[in-house]
Amino acid sequence: MDRHLIVGYCWGAAGSRWLARFMNAHPDVWFTHGYPGDRDKGRCLDYFRWMSMVASHPYFGAIHHISAKWHKDITRINILMKAFVLVRHPILRIRSIMALNNSNPIRATFPGYKRRVRNARAMLEKAGAPPVESGSFLSSCLLQSNSHRLDFGYQLPVFKIEDLNTVEGVTALLDCCWDLRLWPGQKSLLGKRVGVHAGGDPTPEGVWSSWPGEWRQAYRVLMSKEAREALREHYEWVP
Amino acid sequence: MGSLDHDLPFLFLVHSLGNSGGSWLESALNTHPEVEAREEFCWELSALDDQTLKQGVSDLACIGFHVSMIDKAKSVGFIKSYGPETREWGNRIGATYVALLRDPIRQLHGVRRRVHQAVYVLGRQPKNELEQFRAQAEFQSSRYRHVLQGREPWWRLEDIRDAVRENDPVVIEWFSWLTGIDWEWDMEAIQNTSPRHRKAAKTVEQRFAPHYEDGHGLDPRAETIWHEIWSQEQRGIFRCQYGDIYERLGYTWP
Numbered sequence: 209m210d211r212h213l214i215v216g217y218c219w220g221a222a223g224s225r226w227l228a229r230f231m232n233a234h235p236d237v238w239f240t241h242g243y244p245g246d247r248d249k250g251r252c253l254d255y256f257r258w259m260s261m262v263a264s265h266p267y268f269g270a271i272h273h274i275s276a277k278w279h280k281d282i283t284r285i286n287i288l289m290k291a292f293v294l295v296r297h298p299i300l301r302i303r304s305i306m307a308l309n310n311s312n313p314i315r316a317t318f319p320g321y322k323r324r325v326r327n328a329r330a331m332l333e334k335a336g337a338p339p340v341e342s343g344s345f346l347s348s349c350l351l352q353s354n355s356h357r358l359d360f361g362y363q364l365p366v367f368k369i370e371d372l373n374t375v376e377g378v379t380a381l382l383d384c385c386w387d388l389r390l391w392p393g394q395k396s397l398l399g400k401r402v403g404v405h406a407g408g409d410p411t412p413e414g415v416w417s418s419w420p421g422e423w424r425q426a427y428r429v430l431m432s433k434e435a436r437e438a439l440r441e442h443y444e445w446v447p
Numbered sequence: 448m449g450s451l452d453h454d455l456p457f458l459f460l461v462h463s464l465g466n467s468g469g470s471w472l473e474s475a476l477n478t479h480p481e482v483e484a485r486e487e488f489c490w491e492l493s494a495l496d497d498q499t500l501k502q503g504v505s506d507l508a509c510i511g512f513h514v515s516m517i518d519k520a521k522s523v524g525f526i527k528s529y530g531p532e533t534r535e536w537g538n539r540i541g542a543t544y545v546a547l548l549r550d551p552i553r554q555l556h557g558v559r560r561r562v563h564q565a566v567y568v569l570g571r572q573p574k575n576e577l578e579q580f581r582a583q584a585e586f587q588s589s590r591y592r593h594v595l596q597g598r599e600p601w602w603r604l605e606d607i608r609d610a611v612r613e614n615d616p617v618v619i620e621w622f623s624w625l626t627g628i629d630w631e632w633d634m635e636a637i638q639n640t641s642p643r644h645r646k647a648a649k650t651v652e653q654r655f656a657p658h659y660e661d662g663h664g665l666d667p668r669a670e671t672i673w674h675e676i677w678s679q680e681q682r683g684i685f686r687c688q689y690g691d692i693y694e695r696l697g698y699t700w701p
């Protein structure tokens with residue numbers, strides 16, 4: 209049996225848990241939410257090899273973050289592969305990342321975040337922006353900034369989670385994934401977000417206007433121009 | 448091609464019914480340096496819908512891989528209340544699966560201490576001791592439901608413990624099968640593992656007192672409730688699995 213790998217790239221709080229659930233609702237797909245992270249390339253490759261060995265499904269894969277550099281290594285695995293990127297509106301995503309940080313103390317105190325937040329504060333000062341009180345906001349903003357730089361650096365098909373609410377949207381995704389057919393079990397998941405997204409989202413403009421002025425200014429300083437331009441190709445309104 | 452310089456983890460799932468010796472089994476399995484067993488870890492997948500179940504097992508596999516990476520384990524297992532559906536999904540990704548049984552009266556004694564579980568089953572707070580007993584018996588019955596269908600590979604905790612006590616190498620064979628790796632003979636390490644509730648553990652004779660002597664045995668009213676909840680068929684199947692222990696002790700199966 210030919211094994212087909214499907215890899216999704218997603219940098220947190222963009223709907224990856226829902227997407228894994230959606231893919232798993234297909235009877236021919238075995239899909240995990242996450243895999244060994246991009247800090248250990250060897251393990252990541254091993255993980256997909258292991259999946260290819262043990263999975264009884266013809267299609268298998270995972271969604272998680274990975275660097276663009278290691279994406280190239282994955283493509284060298286001797287497994288038929290399709291890959292895509294999942295994105296979400298940046299303002300709503302920052303809001304969800306903050307919710308995750310605040311509800312998960314371990315995540316919120318991740319040492320890397322603290323260091324990066326210190327860097328962000330220095331960067332803000334250098335740009336003449338006012339200091340920002342919330343470390344959670346800063347770390348969320350940084351993650352966002354980094355991820356968008358990578359999201360559009362893979363040169364892969366990009367899907368917006370906002371579009372995966374409709375049959376047309378998910379059909380396009382499944383077409384990209386080896387022309388898979390949409391199954392009724394998958395259809396029943398449309399519009400049913402999970403995790404921090406389950407409560408429904410306000411409008412991005414509403415969230416933006418609720419932020420204090422220093423947050424808005426920090427966002428503009430921290431988000432790269434390239435990332436904002438790339439996002440504007442997908443979203444009508446990006447600050 | 449990327450390098451393959453790591454051993455891939457072997458996954459196993461143990462359907463522990465609650466107070467059936469899961470924590471002891473976890474300790475025993477963890478005596479092996481290449482095994483990482485985690486009890487009461489991750490979700491109870493038995494009662495979930497098919498899609499969620501598949502997702503849950505997928506997540507378990509993913510976490511298993513992470514655990515193997517962090518703990519340098521070659522074999523990773525999770526011990527929790529999983530059901531036959533989990534076994535089916537687990538089989539698809541190459542995990543082995545076993546249900547861990549325990550004498551229901553002994554188990555019931557353990558369950559009795561978990562009132563929150565009774566509330567979970569009943570959806571209400573038990574008003575008195577008998578109602579609490581009923582809730583706990585229902586909880587126990589619901590957890591055994593799948594196993595009693597007779598389709599599950601299962602182990603009796605008592606058999607494992609007896610074999611350990613008697614230095615029977617069959618334990619090593621069992622553990623090798625479950626964890627997918629060879630076990631060297633180190634029965635002493637397994638013998639030295641302590642169950643969580645060792646101090647509270649008593650013999651079946653003490654537990655299955657005909658009267659409510661120590662506050663834990665079945666009194667006639669409780670026994671009536673137990674009979675009501677556990678169907679004749681269920682009890683018949685269980686008698687096949689546990690009747691020998693009771694006969695040896697000179698008791699009639701409840």
